[in-house]
Every structure is written in C-alpha cells, then in structure tokens.
Amino acid sequence: MKLGWRIWLIIIVLVLSLLAIRPTFESGVVIKSIDRESILFEQGVRSGQVIKEINGQKIANFEDYTLVISELFKTNEEVKFEITTKDNNYIALLNQTPDLIVQNVPRTRLKTGLDIQGGARALVKPEQNITDSQLTDLIEVSNNRFNVFGISDVKIRGVTDLSGDKFMLVEIAGATPDDLEELIAKQGKFEARIGNQTVFVGGNQDITSVCRNDATCAGVTACSPAQTGFVCNFAFTIYLSAEAAQRHADITKKIDIDPSTGGKYLKENLTLVLDEIDVDNLLISKDLKGQVTTQISIQGSGQGTTQDDAINDAKTSMHKLQTVLITGSLPYKLEIVKLDTISPLLGSRFVYIILLAGSLSILAVSLVIFIRYRKIKESLAVLFTSFSEVVIILGVAALIGWNLDLPSIAGILATIGTGVDQQIVILDEARRSAQVSMKEKMKRAIFIVGSVYVTSLVSLLPLYWAGAGLFKGFAITTIIGITAGVLISRPAFAELIKNIEGN
Numbered sequence: 001m002k003l004g005w006r007i008w009l010i011i012i013v014l015v016l017s018l019l020a021i022r023p024t025f026e027s028g029v030v031i032k033s034i035d036r037e038s039i040l041f042e043q044g045v046r047s048g049q050v051i052k053e054i055n056g057q058k059i060a061n062f063e064d065y066t067l068v069i070s071e072l073f074k075t076n077e078e079v080k081f082e083i084t085t086k087d088n089n090y091i092a093l094l095n096q097t098p099d100l101i102v103q104n105v106p107r108t109r110l111k112t113g114l115d116i117q118g119g120a121r122a123l124v125k126p127e128q129n130i131t132d133s134q135l136t137d138l139i140e141v142s143n144n145r146f147n148v149f150g151i152s153d154v155k156i157r158g159v160t161d162l163s164g165d166k167f168m169l170v171e172i173a174g175a176t177p178d179d180l181e182e183l184i185a186k187q188g189k190f191e192a193r194i195g196n197q198t199v200f201v202g203g204n205q206d207i208t209s210v211c212r213n214d215a216t217c218a219g220v221t222a223c224s225p226a227q228t229g230f231v232c233n234f235a236f237t238i239y240l241s242a243e244a245a246q247r248h249a250d251i252t253k254k255i256d257i258d259p260s261t262g263g264k265y266l267k268e269n270l271t272l273v274l275d276e277i278d279v280d281n282l283l284i285s286k287d288l289k290g291q292v293t294t295q296i297s298i299q300g301s302g303q304g305t306t307q308d309d310a311i312n313d314a315k316t317s318m319h320k321l322q323t324v325l326i327t328g329s330l331p332y333k334l335e336i337v338k339l340d341t342i343s344p345l346l347g348s349r350f351v352y353i354i355l356l357a358g359s360l361s362i363l364a365v366s367l368v369i370f371i372r373y374r375k376i377k378e379s380l381a382v383l384f385t386s387f388s389e390v391v392i393i394l395g396v397a398a399l400i401g402w403n404l405d406l407p408s409i410a411g412i413l414a415t416i417g418t419g420v421d422q423q424i425v426i427l428d429e430a431r432r433s434a435q436v437s438m439k440e441k442m443k444r445a446i447f448i449v450g451s452v453y454v455t456s457l458v459s460l461l462p463l464y465w466a467g468a469g470l471f472k473g474f475a476i477t478t479i480i481g482i483t484a485g486v487l488i489s490r491p492a493f494a495e496l497i498k499n500i501e502g503n
Contacts, residue, residue, distance in 0.1 A: 430442070
C-alpha cells in the first residue's frame, strides 16, 4: 500500500500527541502543597518535587508514604526526618506529621478535572455588576483567602454566560460543600494592627492607592545568601487616607525603638490580619514613629534554594500583600448560584463506564461496517482513524494543560460518533458508480465532511459560554476533535480507502 503525505501526516501527529501525553512509569509521590511556615519549606522543600525515599525507605506510591509517616510519628517525640527527592536531600527534626500534601506521581501529563478527582465546586456571582478588571481582582482576593486558610489545590477562574453576566467558578479537590459555602458566603474582614489596635482596614476606605506596576515604588530590592539558600527583600509603597495616617501616628508615638534591631525599627510590628488570622508581620521603621504620613513602605522577603527561586518567592509574596491591601477581603457580597460535590470514586467509575462504552461502540461500529462491506481492511481503517482522533484530542489537551472533566470525556465520545458517520459517508462515496473516478469521489466526500464541520463548529461556539462555562469542556474537546478530523484524520482515512478500493 502506498503511503501518501496525508497518511504520513496523521502518523506524525499521532507520535507528537503521544509525546505530549508522555506516559511515565516513575515511582514516588509528588508534593502538591507545603506549609510556607514549616521547617521543611525553610530547608528548600517545594511543591512539585517527587519524594523517592523517607529515612532510607523507598516510597513507590501514596500507600508507602502513608505507612512510613504513620510509623515515624506514632508519638509526639522529636524524630529525624530525611526526605530524598530526585535532585536533593533534606533533613529536619520534627515532632509531628509534616505539613505536606502528596499524591501519586501522575502517569501522564493529562490533567483531570474535579468531576474525576472529587471535591466541591461552586458557581458564584457578585450581587452587583462588575467589570472584567474587578472580576480579576475578586479572583485574586479569593485565592489569597483560600491560601490564608491553608486550602490547597484550589482552582478559581472567571466565566461569563450568554447574557454577559460574570461569575467565579471555584473548584477545590477534597473539600466538602459546607466548607466551600462557609468560605465563600462571608465577606470577611482585613485589618492592619499594631498590638491590639487597628491602624487601617483594606479597601479604599483607608488605603487610597497601592503601588503595583511601577518599578520606582515597588519591586525586589536586594538578595543575599542564607543558610538554606538565598533571601530576597521586597518593598512597595502604599498611600493612606488622612484619617488612617493620623491613627498610625497616634499609635506609633507611644511605641519605643527596639535596640536589638540596631535602633532601626520599633518594638511592635504591623500585623496584617485576615478574618482574625495573621497573614504577615512587618517591621515599622523608627522614622515613622509618631509621624503623620500618608506614604508608607511595606517591606517583606522571600526565600529559595537558588537566587531565582528567592526572587520569585519574594514577587509572589509582594503581589499577595498588594492584592489584599487594595481590596481587603472579598470586595463584594457573593451569591452561590450552584453548589456541587462529587466523590472521586464516583468520578473514576464514570470515567471507566464512559471509556468502556466508547471502546465497545467503536468495536461494534467496526463490526457493522465489516458485515455491511465485507472487507476487514475497511473495518481496521475505521478503528485506526477513531483511535487516532482520541489520541490527538488527548495530546492537544495535555499540550494546552486543559483539565479533562466528564463533559470533556462526553465531547470525546461525541467526536467519535461524528467521525464514524463521516467515515461511512467516505465509504459510501468510494462505492459509487465506477464511471466516476476515485479521486472525484473522495473530493465529493471531503466536501460533505467539510460542510458538516462548519455546521458543527458554528453550533458548538455558543455552548462554550452556555451555563456560565460549565459546558466548556464539552465544547473544547469536541471542537479539537472535529477540527483534527477534518484537517488530518478524514483526509488520511479517505486516502486509505482510496488505496483499499484501488486494490
């Protein structure tokens, strides 16, 4: 059989898709999150690292990790805790379970959505109309809020429905609907305190402006080596209202200068508090003692094993503080429009059933085609093309980092169904009157396929925004599938059939 360029194209795309998915058989557990205040974080342990050994014991999966941890921390006695990752070794003395959240190393680069992982999802709408920039600020504040409460693996994105209404879609793996509802429903309160006295609150009531994108008043100021790597300092300017500036002066004039700091700072710190939880503690310069000033420099630091890591950590911390200071807690009262939960076991069961149904449907269709046309080669061509389309969809999803949820999997099945329909059109065209050349038959078939593609694409685009984005997964995977089909797999299938019928 002669392999034309169309067949070579689908083979090349298949190989690239498999490389994008990148199956792996690596053992160990990957760190999903770590407490930034923990000893292990200070030692350089970071999320994304893969744990291979703990105290010399091999860690092949999550079960091994749980067993080793439970054995080490049976009591509250201090023990030596040694983590070996792929690249480094870390040692700390701990008397309690480490503040780590881990999971098995993903077998592929494919990401799964909440429907499969399990957890809670809320569709949230501000009670007033907001702009795109205000929605972005709301998402940043919400992310900060979840970070403060120690909630990891949270995904928040803005979505818009067909009416133009803006929502936040909040997904938290492993959370319950009650947890999510409690965190979203109350607006919360942000304060800056010295001792037990409030200096100013977040938002524009006390803070008139925060420097964010101006290098003259915000940025990383200096980096220096430390015992565990590097420490980088940052500073940015905030501007207080006259009332807040006066309160700051009245409170600070009663505070003594701390001699242990070389006389540079006051004895009391400026504490940033969100919902009665301390977010950060900042030193107060002696120059601000009793001074009525509307311009205050907020300073902090970040750390990392390398200077680049420390710079990135400092920028992240600075951005977090800037966002909290600008908008306080949640700047708008929120309404939970829809609240869902799903068990990870139920999600896995759904995936198993859907994939099984898809595989059986492809085999059944191939069998029907064999009975109808009495040619095993044509049935195998249908199997190859349908399989190729699934792999290409998964490859593109891995490449763009799209989370595969149940609507996405439904989109894959829909793509398989439309693909089989169009392959039957190509087969029927190929068996038309011998008076028409095979080349002309294939042109006619591809024209029909192209017309169906345009119609399907136009009908899917509104679905991308329908339901405030809850059907986005279905729309994206289906669009990827039918586009790959009309540009790659259908022409390749037509060429295969042309070769088969020619023989």
